[in-house]
Structure formats: structure tokens, C-alpha cells
Amino acid sequence: MILFVALCGLALLASCGPGSDTPPDPFLERQRAALVPSCQDDLNLLAGAPRYVVTATLDATELTLTGRQSIRYVNRTGRSLRDVVLRLYPNLPQYVGGLGLDEVWVGKQELAWEYEADDTAARLVLPDPLAPRETVRIDLAFHTQARAIDQEYVLYGQARGLLSLPSTLPLLAVHGPDGWRVDVAEPHGDATLTDIALFEVRLTAPEALPVVTTGTVLTTTRAAGTQVTHHIVSGPARDFCIFAGLKLQVAHTQADETMVYSYYQPDDADGGRAALWQAAAALRIYDRLFGPSPLAEFKIVEAPLGVRGMEYPGLSLIGDGLYAPARREEIEFLVAHEVGHQWWYNLVGSDPLLHPWQDEGLTEYSTTFYYRLLYGQARADELKRVRWTIPVESLVKRGRDAPIGQPVAEYPATDYEAIVYAKGALFFDAVRQAIGDEAYFDALRTYCQDYAYHIAGPADLMRVFEEASGSALDDLYQEWVLGE
Numbered sequence: 001m002i003l004f005v006a007l008c009g010l011a012l013l014a015s016c017g018p019g020s021d022t023p024p025d026p027f028l029e030r031q032r033a034a035l036v037p038s039c040q041d042d043l044n045l046l047a048g049a050p051r052y053v054v055t056a057t058l059d060a061t062e063l064t065l066t067g068r069q070s071i072r073y074v075n076r077t078g079r080s081l082r083d084v085v086l087r088l089y090p091n092l093p094q095y096v097g098g099l100g101l102d103e104v105w106v107g108k109q110e111l112a113w114e115y116e117a118d119d120t121a122a123r124l125v126l127p128d129p130l131a132p133r134e135t136v137r138i139d140l141a142f143h144t145q146a147r148a149i150d151q152e153y154v155l156y157g158q159a160r161g162l163l164s165l166p167s168t169l170p171l172l173a174v175h176g177p178d179g180w181r182v183d184v185a186e187p188h189g190d191a192t193l194t195d196i197a198l199f200e201v202r203l204t205a206p207e208a209l210p211v212v213t214t215g216t217v218l219t220t221t222r223a224a225g226t227q228v229t230h231h232i233v234s235g236p237a238r239d240f241c242i243f244a245g246l247k248l249q250v251a252h253t254q255a256d257e258t259m260v261y262s263y264y265q266p267d268d269a270d271g272g273r274a275a276l277w278q279a280a281a282a283l284r285i286y287d288r289l290f291g292p293s294p295l296a297e298f299k300i301v302e303a304p305l306g307v308r309g310m311e312y313p314g315l316s317l318i319g320d321g322l323y324a325p326a327r328r329e330e331i332e333f334l335v336a337h338e339v340g341h342q343w344w345y346n347l348v349g350s351d352p353l354l355h356p357w358q359d360e361g362l363t364e365y366s367t368t369f370y371y372r373l374l375y376g377q378a379r380a381d382e383l384k385r386v387r388w389t390i391p392v393e394s395l396v397k398r399g400r401d402a403p404i405g406q407p408v409a410e411y412p413a414t415d416y417e418a419i420v421y422a423k424g425a426l427f428f429d430a431v432r433q434a435i436g437d438e439a440y441f442d443a444l445r446t447y448c449q450d451y452a453y454h455i456a457g458p459a460d461l462m463r464v465f466e467e468a469s470g471s472a473l474d475d476l477y478q479e480w481v482l483g484e
Helices: 008-013 026-034 037-046 266-290 325-340 342-347 356-375 377-397 416-435 437-451 458-469 474-482
Strands: 051-059 064-074 081-087 098-106 113-116 121-130 135-145 157-159 162-165 198-206 211-213 216-222 227-233 242-244 249-255 258-264 297-303 309-312 315-319
Touching: 026 037, 026 198, 026 216, 026 227, 098 121, 121 135, 162 297, 198 211, 211 227, 249 266, 258 266, 266 297, 266 325, 266 342, 266 356, 266 437, 297 325, 309 325, 309 342, 315 325, 325 342, 325 356, 342 356, 356 377, 356 416, 356 458, 377 416, 416 437, 416 458, 416 474, 437 458, 458 474
Parallel strands: 051 198, 258 297, 297 315
Antiparallel strands: 051 064, 064 135, 081 121, 098 135, 113 121, 157 162, 162 242, 198 227, 211 242, 216 227, 249 258, 309 315
């Protein structure tokens, strides 16, 4: 079992724990089904995390999701709050969708709100100030609209028989030192910045439509007509996503305590089964290197993303352009990368807008251990040369090199992956070379233990490397991250 002793803020908010006489929390008890057995006690540390209780209906013809949502929010900011901000990510230009609020209530009082940040946020004015450690329940009605899009890369919408609805619910913004974060993400970087939360969703959809979501389905019951309602719990998750495809097929296998599923189109069955075994292998390897991922289910989903992928809690999307036999090596790398995000994104959060190297560089470099353990050191060395060293050397020759520690907005889209992913991976390789394998993996296991379910900063990550090795890494950090 992972012992997250450093999560004092969450632990202090826990409503029950070992030796407590407090009755079990029914909401938390239902969440247990979404966690592997060895990590179910982590729920005691998540009692104060945001809770989303959702009842929604998916109309696969009109491409809409409508419903009601209750949010329980505990003020852990250390200051009194006069407002709460929700992020409406489908309104981002790169999502090409729409998410709006219909009404918002606290108790019996209807709240006013204002859209801001290009309609990607809604600021709710609370009826009374919310004191530190005080809890508020916000009830709302919402509606989303997706579109059919004829493009190779479709992050939000329907294409080629696949419907993608990531980040499709109103989500609490992150509250930082300067207040609520309402950054509008650049199209070439990750879109969302969210705290860890727990979701319980009752999703009604057509019975004939295979639906894939974040979390674990507790029950599926008959609704009106040809509809069914899926009762879903998420476990600790930073997002809730819905994907569907009328022809989706599924294969599954077990990897340690985690059940792994691969969803794919009928013509791509061979690629879908390959992705399944690759994901299971990556989960087993990363479980041993970093510590267990807490979620009971992990899903790989063929999605209309061309040759790219995208990570979500307990779920990764792999572009449908990679499922052909000729792209088998490419899909394996992408699967290994996206599985790594279950540790370096969902379990341990970071800021993908201001410090994208922290999760992308670390996840990218984690793939070298997948290749080294499965295929040997020569294959891992070739991966380093082709995927990271050559692109970075090309940047340097063209005079386009830059430090890895800049916000997404500072990088041209054409250089972003070579700097943040490739050069970011080489930075972590330099750290490992400097401190050795034993200290490197000790540090990453400590990083998981100390910052699980939190958002860690660059200083937190470097601290664990330095403490595990007893070495100062300031020179490496200044050279690679700061460019000084």
C-alpha cells in the first residue's frame, strides 16, 4: 500500500480513518470500487478533495450532453473566498465545442455568474464569504455541444465514427497564490490544470452505443425506451471524460491489480490487441519502478487524433492513424508514453501551462525504461538517439534551442515537442547519469509518495532528487531548465 504521509492537508480533512468511530462515508465507500485493493485506504486522505455528483444524458445524434451537477468544495486556500471559479474547457478554440451553465444554486439561493477568459471560465459570486476550511455545496445545470468535424486531429467532437468528450463537465479552477487560475491554454500544449477530485456520475446513453468513461461502472440499468444508465465512480481523478463509438470493440487483460481494456474499431483489431499488451506491459514496469497506480481500471481508446495521443485519468487516447500494421512501432512508443502519464499527471500533478517539461519530459524519459527492460539497452539507446538527441541537435544547428523551463506560450508550436519532450527527456537522462539508477528511482518513488494527489512544482521534484542522492543539482537545473 502507498503511504502518503506527507498529505497533511488532506489528512486533516479526512472524516474518518483507522480507529475512528465516525460512520463510513457512503460516497467514499462507493469510490472504493475504482481503486486497486492495496490503495483503497488512500480514500481516507481524499475526504476533503472536491466531489462532483453528476446526472447527465448523452444524445449521440445531436452530440449533446445535458445534466445537473453538485460540487462539494472545501476551502483549503487559507483565505476567505467571495467567489468560486469553474473552468469550461470545451469552450477553448482548440476544442471546437461548447459548455454553458443554465442555473447555479447554493442552498435555496440562485447565484449570479460571469463568463470570463474567453468563456472558458465562469466566476460564481457566493452569497456569503467562504471561510478557510469551510465547505460549500454548489448545484448547477449545464449543457454541452459537440460537433462533427472533418479533420485528422479532433480533440473534442465526432470524427470517423468516434465521439470524444474530454473535460466535458464544469470543473473547479485551481486556486493559486494569486487567486483562481483562468489561463487560456495554447493549442500546442495541454489544455487543463485541475486539482485531484472524486466523481460519481450517472450517465444515460443509448443501450446500443458503447460508452467509455473515466472510472469504473458500478451498475448499468434500464432507463426509458432504448436507453440505459451507467452508474460510474472515478477514484482519484483530475478530469472526467466520455468517449463513444457505435462500432467500438474491446479486449482486456490483467496487469498486477489493474484491469486493462483496449477499445478499437473493427478494422483495427490487430492494432487494438497490440495496444492492449503494450499498455499492460507498461503498467507492470512502471508499477515496479515508481510504485502502484491507484486506479483499478486503465483504458486505451482508439480516437480521432491522427498519429497523436492524449492522457486522461485512468484512460489514454491513441490516434486512429497508428493502428495500421505499418505503424506498430510508433503505436508502441505512444502507448508507453501515455501510460506513464498515469503517474506523471494524474497521480502526481504539475502545472502543464507554466512548467510543461515537468510531466512531459519525465513521462517521455520513463519510456526508456520500458524499452530497456523489454528489449535491452541497445534498443533504449536507439530510442534516445532517434527520438531525443537528433531532434535537439537539429534545433541547436538551426539556432532555435531554448531552455526547457519556459511556459507553453513562450515556445513556437513547431519547436514545442523537440524542446519540452525531447530535450526534457535528455534533462532527466542527465540527472540519472549524475546520481545513478538507485538514487534516481528512489527519488521517483519518494516523489510519488510525497506529492500524490497534489500539484508539485519544479522545486519539489528537484528536492527529492537531491535528497535521494545527497548531490546538489543546481548546475544541471540552471543549464537545462533555466538556460543560465
